[in-house]
Amino acid sequence: xxxFIIVPxxxxxxxxxxxxGILRAFEQSNNKPLFFKPIEQSYVTQLEQQIDxxxxxxxxxxxxxxxxxxxxxxxxMLISQGKDDDMIELVVQRLSExxxxxxxDVVVIEGVSPDSDRPFLADKxxxxxxxxxxxxxxxxxxxxxxxxxxxxxVALYVHDYDDDHVRIAGFVLNSINVAEQxxxxxxxxxxxxxxxxxxxxxxxxxxxxxxEKSMFRMKDMARYLNARVLHGAEFLDSSRVKELVVxxxxxxxxxxxxxxxxxxxxxxxxxxxxxxxxxxxxxxxxLAGVILTCNEIPSQNLQALIAPALKSxxxxxxxxxxxxxxxxxxxxxxxxVPADDLSRMxxxxxxxxxxxxINALLQNLGQSKDVRLSPPAFRYRMMQLAxxxxxxxxxxxxxxxxxxxxxxxxxxKGIARCVLLAKPAEVQExxxxxxxTLPVDLEILDPDLLRQQYVEPMVALRKxxxxxxxxxxxxxxDTVVLGTMMLAQNDVDGLVSGAIHTTANTIRPALQxxxxxxxxxxxxxVFFMLMPDQVLVYxxxxxxxxxxxAELADxxxxxxxxxxxFGVEPKVAMISYSTGTSGAGAEVEKVKEATDLAxxxxxxxxxxxxxQYDAASVxxxxxQKAPDSPVAGQATVFVFPDLNxxxxxxxxxxxxxxVLSVGPMLxxxxxxxxxxxxxxxxxxIVYTIALTAIQATQ
Numbered sequence: 001x002x003x004f005i006i007v008p009x010x011x012x013x014x015x016x017x018x019x020x021g022i023l024r025a026f027e028q029s030n031n032k033p034l035f036f037k038p039i040e041q042s043y044v045t046q047l048e049q050q051i052d053x054x055x056x057x058x059x060x061x062x063x064x065x066x067x068x069x070x071x072x073x074x075x076x077m078l079i080s081q082g083k084d085d086d087m088i089e090l091v092v093q094r095l096s097e098x099x100x101x102x103x104x105d106v107v108v109i110e111g112v113s114p115d116s117d118r119p120f121l122a123d124k125x126x127x128x129x130x131x132x133x134x135x136x137x138x139x140x141x142x143x144x145x146x147x148x149x150x151x152x153x154v155a156l157y158v159h160d161y162d163d164d165h166v167r168i169a170g171f172v173l174n175s176i177n178v179a180e181q182x183x184x185x186x187x188x189x190x191x192x193x194x195x196x197x198x199x200x201x202x203x204x205x206x207x208x209x210x211x212e213k214s215m216f217r218m219k220d221m222a223r224y225l226n227a228r229v230l231h232g233a234e235f236l237d238s239s240r241v242k243e244l245v246v247x248x249x250x251x252x253x254x255x256x257x258x259x260x261x262x263x264x265x266x267x268x269x270x271x272x273x274x275x276x277x278x279x280x281x282x283x284x285x286x287l288a289g290v291i292l293t294c295n296e297i298p299s300q301n302l303q304a305l306i307a308p309a310l311k312s313x314x315x316x317x318x319x320x321x322x323x324x325x326x327x328x329x330x331x332x333x334x335x336x337v338p339a340d341d342l343s344r345m346x347x348x349x350x351x352x353x354x355x356x357x358i359n360a361l362l363q364n365l366g367q368s369k370d371v372r373l374s375p376p377a378f379r380y381r382m383m384q385l386a387x388x389x390x391x392x393x394x395x396x397x398x399x400x401x402x403x404x405x406x407x408x409x410x411x412x413k414g415i416a417r418c419v420l421l422a423k424p425a426e427v428q429e430x431x432x433x434x435x436x437t438l439p440v441d442l443e444i445l446d447p448d449l450l451r452q453q454y455v456e457p458m459v460a461l462r463k464x465x466x467x468x469x470x471x472x473x474x475x476x477x478d479t480v481v482l483g484t485m486m487l488a489q490n491d492v493d494g495l496v497s498g499a500i501h502t503t504a505n506t507i508r509p510a511l512q513x514x515x516x517x518x519x520x521x522x523x524x525x526v527f528f529m530l531m532p533d534q535v536l537v538y539x540x541x542x543x544x545x546x547x548x549x550a551e552l553a554d555x556x557x558x559x560x561x562x563x564x565x566f567g568v569e570p571k572v573a574m575i576s577y578s579t580g581t582s583g584a585g586a587e588v589e590k591v592k593e594a595t596d597l598a599x600x601x602x603x604x605x606x607x608x609x610x611x612q613y614d615a616a617s618v619x620x621x622x623x624q625k626a627p628d629s630p631v632a633g634q635a636t637v638f639v640f641p642d643l644n645x646x647x648x649x650x651x652x653x654x655x656x657x658x659v660l661s662v663g664p665m666l667x668x669x670x671x672x673x674x675x676x677x678x679x680x681x682x683x684x685i686v687y688t689i690a691l692t693a694i695q696a697t698q
Contacts, residue, residue, distance in 0.1 A: 003134035004169060004361070005109040007125045009153045012335070013141040014174045016054045018207070019110040020345070021352025022137065023062060028353060029362055031105040035062065036098055038091040038128055039112050040069040053336055054110045057345050065101040067094045079120065085375070085660070088131045092380045095132060109134055126161050130533045131377065135169040136161060143175040143209060147186055151193035158201065165533040169361060170202030177209035205356035213348045215240040216333065217341065218289040218315040221263070224333050225319045225326065227291065232315035239315050241288045246327045251276035260286045265326055268296035268318070275302075278309035289315040293323045375530035375660070379687075381567050386415045386690035389697045391493035393689050394486050396479035398422030398444065400499045404430050406685035411439045415686065416693040419443045419492060421479045451476040454485040461488065461513055484509040487671050494692035498676030499685065503542055507666065510673040520668035522547075524555040525675070526562050527650050527663035537563040537570075537637040541646035542664040542675060552594035553601065556639045558667040560605050563637050565698060572598070573616035573635035574609025575645070579625045591641055606630050613638070613649070662687040665695070672696050
């Protein structure tokens with residue numbers, strides 16, 4: 001599904017009018033668009049409520065479903081706390097909710113506009129484009145700017161947004177205020193200058209400045225001044241203001257400015273101005289209105305003289321401000337379209353749409369897009385799937401502080417029904433030290449009260465190995481073994497351990513009591529690596545020290561299937577220190593053999609190797625080193641030749657690049673058991689619990 005994010009290059013670029021103009025252009029081309037505003041910014045007032053203007057007009061003019069954007073205060077709080085990823089995840093969640101509401105062909109996303117108080121917002125548009133997998137359309141204000149200045153604006157943003165994973169679809173020039181004969185040469189010169197700095201960038205529209213599209217109503221001025229309406233209340237809505245005329249001189253020196261659409265601002269005791277105004281109105285000049293200042297109204301005699309003019313459609317306002325202050329106040333009126341001025345915005349949107357050339361965008365609608373899954377989309381998808389699964393997950397390390405915190409989060413967010421294996425008093429003590437509150441429905445089971453009921457089932461499972469009731473009871477003192485027996489007996493749906501236990505401590509009971517799936521030759525693992533712009537899958541980084549070629553092939557297939565199950569389109573790279581035939585040696589030959597075996601077993605999968613990591617992950621390197629590879633430069637699943645390589649790589653990437661890794665998730669078992677790194681953070685545990693809940697449904 002196509003998506004475009006509209007990004008301004010300045011805070012007065014006309015972002016909303018262009019965004020909605022693009023929306024209308026898609027609508028007019030017989031496509032079904034959606035409109036999405038991730039973060040609210042300026043407000044308009046509507047029936048004593050405040051609402052983002054873009055969202056408001058999308059609802060009123062297009063009758064489209066919308067979702068509330070994130071409040072700016074919430075965004076600022078999350079950013080100040082270093083929780084940018086959480087903010088982006090919330091945005092992805094809102095867009096996902098919106099997309100469910102109506103069938104559509106394209107999503108138009110209005111980006112955020114930086115201002116002097118919040119310059120940090122400028123950086124968020126690129127992050128939003130990555131997370132929402134949207135192409136960028138730049139909106140550039142050309143008002144009072146030369147072609148060189150406009151091209152420099154575009155070049156600056158193109159440089160800042162130079163990213164392999166985000167495409168700039170083109171730019172829209174807005175508010176071009178040049179003479180008619182200079183209009184086309186101006187646009188061509190901007191495009192030429194941009195092309196001289198980089199590859200040509202499509203000009204998707206050139207919108208000439210139209211003063212009539214920015215005209216306020218007398219109603220808006222009355223509201224802004226809090227003025228009293230003396231006459232013509234019924235015409236306030238239809239009377240549009242082209243010009244403010246401040247009567248600072250005598251009427252004979254100013255009467256040539258008393259034109260159609262002018263608002264005359266003067267004190268009510270300025271008899272010459274009042275008479276000149278009346279004569280203009282009587283002669284048929286449609287003035288926009290009169291604003292009387294200093295709380296002065298004309299004398300009774302003057303009112304009698306100008307009475308014929310007041311029979312026309314002339315709004316007259318009265319304000320307590322003096323003439324200078326009135327003009328000054330009105331000059332600072334917000335430029336945004338008021339919420340109830342639908343006709344002005346509708347006219348503006350039509351005008352912008354008429355001046356757009358979006359054929360290039362229309363040609364790509366419905367075509368396959370970048371299949372990479374962004375980290376926020378992955379996290380949102382994972383949480384939604386886990387909530388829907390509603391599984392019961394046992395945590396054998398029930399009094400470990402990080403595990404307690406993770407269980408509380410999962411319980412509160414409905415990610416899973418967690419079961420802590422620990423003495424309730426110990427868990428309560430941990431909670432008090434952490435200054436957290438245990439949810440009343442969080443299940444805490446005392447292992448001492450559970451063991452006996454699992455002795456007989458465990459003996460039955462391991463009788464062929466000579467297990468006696470006494471030995472079983474002793475083994476069940478290990479809470480990991482106890483939790484595994486709960487899983488074996490279907491009393492829980494999954495198990496997560498490893499915060500204080502080794503991988504062997506977690507996996508051994510599972511292999512003995514849960515066993516592998518019939519089609520699985522081994523148990524392996526994957527990490528979901530939440531890189532800045534996409535999710536990658538690493539396998540095997542936790543279980544198999546020296547897999548054979550056949551085992552490595554199975555790891556590749558298991559990892560590809562796991563990736564696909566969680567929304568990552570699998571393109572599998574078999575990693576080695578050599579790419580293709582450039583190197584030799586036993587390790588390279590093992591990877592070659594594993595690649596061939598995996599392809600034979602699963603011809604439906606994109607698998608290639610041997611590939612060096614850079615050839616697998618960097619498009620330019622992949623094209624150079626393996627130009628014919630369907631995987632090189634775009635791999636999403638990385639299969640490492642041994643545990644030493646895999647574990648070292650995942651930890652180096654995780655810590656050096658500050659990347660969140662979710663897992664390890666074990667593959668090949670009959671029921672989901674997952675191991676944690678002993679350095680796992682609370683978030684790591686939460687995500688692993690979610691993964692386990694999802695696995696329990698598959």
